[in-house]
Amino acid sequence: MRLVLDPPAIIGLGEAFEKVCEVFEVYIPRAVFHGLAEVRYCRVGSHELRKLVEIR
Structure with a gap:
């Protein structure tokens, strides 16, 4: 199954984002x-998102 996530979904998943x-x-x-993971921003979920994108 494919999922397309928006900012509230990513933020809401928090630590479960990687498992999803x-x-x-x-x-x-x-x-x-870009809205969540730009270097100059520090938002909930941004670190996890950047880490997953770097892995893939």
Whole structure:
């Protein structure tokens, strides 16, 4: 199953975000990624999101 996640979904998943990515094929729109994970921002979920993108 494929999931397309928006910012509230990523933030709401918190630490479970990585597990969800292991089970599902996750798509994050470019604008969502930049909104959450740009270097100058420090938002909930941004670290996890950047880490997962770097791995893949």
